[in-house]
Amino acid sequence: xxxxxxxxxxxxxxxxxxxxxxxxxxxxxxxxxxxxxxxxxxxxxxxxxxxxxxxxxxxxxxxxxxxxxxxxxxxxxxxxxxxxxxxxxxxxxxxxxxxxxxxxxxxxxxxxxxxxxxxxxxxxxxxxxxxxxxxxxxxxxxxxxxxxxxxxxxxxxxxxxxxxxxxxxxxxxxxxxxxxxxxxxxxxxxxxxxxxxxxxxxxxxxxxxxxxxxxxxxxxxxxxxxxxxxxxxxxxxxxxxxxxxxxxxxxxxxxxxxxxxxxxxxxxxxxxxxxxxxxxxxxxxx
Amino acid sequence: xxxxxxxxxxxxxxxxxxxxxxxxxxxxxxxxxxxxxxxxxxxxxxxxxxxxxxxxxxxxxxxxxxxxxxxxxxxxxxxxxxxxxxxxxxxxxxxxxxxxxxxxxxxxxxxxxxxxxxxxxxxxxxxxxxxxxxxxxxxxxxxxxxxxxxxxxxxxxxxxxxxxxxxxxxxxxxxxxxxxxxxxxxxxxxxxxxxxxxxxxxxxxxxxxxxxxxxxx
Numbered sequence: 001x002x003x004x005x006x007x008x009x010x011x012x013x014x015x016x017x018x019x020x021x022x023x024x025x026x027x028x029x030x031x032x033x034x035x036x037x038x039x040x041x042x043x044x045x046x047x048x049x050x051x052x053x054x055x056x057x058x059x060x061x062x063x064x065x066x067x068x069x070x071x072x073x074x075x076x077x078x079x080x081x082x083x084x085x086x087x088x089x090x091x092x093x094x095x096x097x098x099x100x101x102x103x104x105x106x107x108x109x110x111x112x113x114x115x116x117x118x119x120x121x122x123x124x125x126x127x128x129x130x131x132x133x134x135x136x137x138x139x140x141x142x143x144x145x146x147x148x149x150x151x152x153x154x155x156x157x158x159x160x161x162x163x164x165x166x167x168x169x170x171x172x173x174x175x176x177x178x179x180x181x182x183x184x185x186x187x188x189x190x191x192x193x194x195x196x197x198x199x200x201x202x203x204x205x206x207x208x209x210x211x212x213x214x215x216x217x218x219x220x221x222x223x224x225x226x227x228x229x230x231x232x233x234x235x236x237x238x239x240x241x242x243x244x245x246x247x248x249x250x251x252x253x254x255x256x257x258x259x260x261x262x263x264x265x266x267x268x269x270x271x272x273x274x275x276x277x278x279x280x281x282x283x284x285x286x
Numbered sequence: 287x288x289x290x291x292x293x294x295x296x297x298x299x300x301x302x303x304x305x306x307x308x309x310x311x312x313x314x315x316x317x318x319x320x321x322x323x324x325x326x327x328x329x330x331x332x333x334x335x336x337x338x339x340x341x342x343x344x345x346x347x348x349x350x351x352x353x354x355x356x357x358x359x360x361x362x363x364x365x366x367x368x369x370x371x372x373x374x375x376x377x378x379x380x381x382x383x384x385x386x387x388x389x390x391x392x393x394x395x396x397x398x399x400x401x402x403x404x405x406x407x408x409x410x411x412x413x414x415x416x417x418x419x420x421x422x423x424x425x426x427x428x429x430x431x432x433x434x435x436x437x438x439x440x441x442x443x444x445x446x447x448x449x450x451x452x453x454x455x456x457x458x459x460x461x462x463x464x465x466x467x468x469x470x471x472x473x474x475x476x477x478x479x480x481x482x483x484x485x486x487x488x489x490x491x492x493x494x495x496x497x498x499x500x501x502x503x
Contacts, residue, residue: 007390007391197374197376198376198387200374201374201376201387201388202391203360203363204334204336204363204368204374205363205364205368205387205388205391205392205435205439206360206361206362206363206364206388206391206392206439207360207391207392208357208360209356209360211391211393
């Protein structure tokens, strides 16, 4: 085993530029996968952040009695996915408005024109749009309610955007994974083919099949691992930059992602060498 | 040592070797003479168990092609040296590394690999070129490296496939001198060649192949 390991390292070392370029190619492929995972993670973070901010506000008629409003608020609170129902009276609405737009506008008026409202927030881990639609359906047409903000059109838009983003993400992810597998596999094949003569000589001088296999599987594993390490180091080095680009904290720690890429490189390197070696051994034997 | 019992070999329905029946004794040096395509290389590969006969049996030492198992073949090959016409040297390795390679892949200790490699390079007069790469050597020198590699596992049979092809007379004679020395130490040699002039200069028992069949004496 140690002899096969040494022979594998010697063979890799001797491939020189080809070996370096192959490791870089593997690293580049794995880096793409890593960046993709980061983008998906950021998109999920952004989506959760948007969902966290989704709220439905039902503006109440001035004559709505406090007890009936309380009753409506309790009904809304009983709906699934609703985490917070707040009654905003006219004074609180005025205070909020002044905080946002200053005093001048309201001071110019003789009385406070802002209506009282019921503000509803949702559980961001659940299906926010469905919950919001249920709330809208409940308050729409209610005698106490004058108008509703956070309506159907906005929620449908959000729904569609999330569906498209998920679909594109899954498709892109599949394409990237397939491309990465091909890239690493073909790179390993290149390395095995570059050593074809050595494999033939090994066989003819009495190296066992296990020795030949072990040597090249170790070679593929080392190459894949080096590529994975390259990708992980680049991700680690640019993690500060990507966090500021994505504007959300990653839920997958960079060390976990890096380790995953190194493991993926190792596995793909072994897989690529295994398939390539089988072809070369068959070609030599025939 | 080597025995062919009514051996036939066919590839893609074409007969390459037909009804070969001969023996090579321990320590014997035998030529296989024939034109290109007469089946000389295939005959040698049958001895190496790199090919299986379509009919008949090939015996090499205590093994035979009918009963030999795949897992035994690498160990048999360690006792059969093979010299190729095109040398099959690894161009990215030095002369020393090319010879040592054949021993190191069999799991021999590093110090033993070094000792035997240096001894063999000395025997083929290439010790002074041990750090050079094959591309900087002449054809004759490359073939001497290939012979050293074939001998590193101390084989009891040496197979040589046109080892002197495309060589000048001086290089050819040096290679023959080395092969004769190896043979004198007890190693059986089966050497394929199309050079009848060489056989005239170094007359030994000769098996003549014509379109895959042995020509009767």
